[in-house]
Amino acid sequence: MLQVYLVRHGETVWNAARRIQGQSDSALTEKGEYQARQVGERARSLGITHVISSDLGRTRRTAEIIADACGCGVTLDARLRELNMGVLEQRPIDSLSEQEEAWRRTLLDGTVDGRIPAGESLAELAARMRQALNACFDLPAGSRPLLVSHGIALGVLIGTLLGLPAHAERRLRLRNCSLSRVDHQQSAWLAQGWVVETAGDVSHLDLPALDELQR
């Protein structure tokens, strides 16, 4: 049975400052680097064989730290990037106008093809994240991969694997350097295909980790 681990990157400067990142980027904070080392130790104990990461800076840095702990390299996959949040990227979360907030709400309320201008829809995000997950089938038999990605991207992936609409991702708290696991199984009794074993585990972190509300 293929088990795939999913990690959200460590805390960044803009996470802490409550600024929208999307496919823009900011560096890991000192705490984010520390979180990455902690999840790296957890990954080493799990016998991770492959680390595959979004090509944005914050995920690449997190992946490098994890891969060092596991004694493997890092493979980049742009399909694991965060949702493209268009014209609102780099903006403080609390600075949005009523119109801008209305754009963002179309991502949260299930509006068909809802998106921020110049951004990506959750359906488009879900499709590419599933492609990146299914690419793990091409790894050698017995591999134990770990994917490094982002809050909305991983929330959409996990939610849609559960059969929920993509916008349910707002109800899943995936904190910085949280660990999730999905398994692909052939059990006739449970659901065929991908099942969610763990979502948002932070038991390996000894300091509180930020979520989307920076709590």
Ligand SMILES: O=C(O)[C@H](O)COP(=O)(O)O
């Ligand atoms: O700021 C964003 O784009 C998202 O809310 C969180 O993105 P991240 O998981 O890449 O920090």
